[in-house]
Amino acid sequence: GQQVMQIPQYQHVQEGEDFTTYCNSSTTLSNIQWYKQRPGGHPVFLIQLVKSGEVKKQKRLTFQFGEAKKNSSLHITATQTTDVGTYFCAGLGTSYGKLTFGQGTILTVHP
Amino acid sequence: NAGVTQTPKFRVLKTGQSMTLLCAQDMNHEYMYWYRQDPGMGLRLIHYSVGEGTTAKGEVPDGYNVSRLKKQNFLLGLESAAPSQTSVYFCASRTGTVNSPLHFGNGTRLTVT
Numbered sequence: 001g002q003q004v005m006q007i008p009q010y011q012h013v014q015e016g017e018d019f020t021t022y023c024n025s026s027t028t029l030s031n032i033q034w035y036k037q038r039p040g041g042h043p044v045f046l047i048q049l050v051k052s053g054e055v056k057k058q059k060r061l062t063f064q065f066g067e068a069k070k071n072s073s074l075h076i077t078a079t080q081t082t083d084v085g086t087y088f089c090a091g092l093g094t095s096y097g098k099l100t101f102g103q104g105t106i107l108t109v110h111p
Numbered sequence: 112n113a114g115v116t117q118t119p120k121f122r123v124l125k126t127g128q129s130m131t132l133l134c135a136q137d138m139n140h141e142y143m144y145w146y147r148q149d150p151g152m153g154l155r156l157i158h159y160s161v162g163e164g165t166t167a168k169g170e171v172p173d174g175y176n177v178s179r180l181k182k183q184n185f186l187l188g189l190e191s192a193a194p195s196q197t198s199v200y201f202c203a204s205r206t207g208t209v210n211s212p213l214h215f216g217n218g219t220r221l222t223v224t
Contacts, residue, residue, distance in 0.1 A: 001170070009151065031210055042201060043154070045212035088153060092209070098169070099144070099213065103153035 002027050002093040006102030014110050019076040021105035023089035030092045032065055032072045033099070037086045079109045113137055117202050117216035124192045124223045132187040132219050134202030140214070141207035143185035145169075145177060147198040148218075154201065160185055161207075192223045 003026040013019050031050045035043040049065035056063045062075045086104045115136045142161050146154040156169030160179040176188045199220050203213040
């Protein structure tokens with residue numbers, strides 16, 4: 001079945017440093033979505049990418065979707081303590097309605 | 112709008128006991144999902160439903176059953192709880208549009224002793 005792998009599992013950064021998490025799917029995706037989960041909270045939708053090679057930005061966050069629609073990345077520029085949390089990618093495959101999540105990357109930001 | 116509401120928030124069960132987790136959404140969403148979250152494992156799909164009266168298995172369905180008798184409710188049942196089912200359970204819903212995002216409930220923390 002469809003598998004979505006996400007790396008790294010953990011990332012510790014100093015405030016102001018950049019951060020990147022990567023997502024790879026075993027199959028071609030229809031779209032990919034990114035979510036953020038604050039400690040003790042529930043996942044909250046950030047953005048979705050649909051087109052091959054798509055790049056979207058939200059302030060300091062940059063999201064990319066690979067040309068083959070099998071990988072994606074989230075890059076945060078100049079991290080802040082408010083960026084702390086777990087970032088998940090989720091891929092929508094050919095089985096309509098079924099989103100598969102990556103394992104998530106836990107980001108810690110030291111002030 | 113309450114969004115997605117999960118009950119209960121916390122529960123402790125003994126091995127072999129049964130329970131039902133309730134998920135209710137007031138957004139008229141077609142699709143509903145049950146995930147479990149364990150450290151280092153991310154969110155794993157247990158079961159999902161693409162409409163009232165229909166359910167399908169996800170990645171880790173064993174030991175769980177679900178029902179979607181009403182569009183707004185999605186129930187997750189554990190017939191005979193095992194310690195391996197200790198986890199945080201999240202319900203989520205979305206519209207039937209292919210690119211619609213998931214809306215999550217606040218989660219249920221279940222401990223099986």
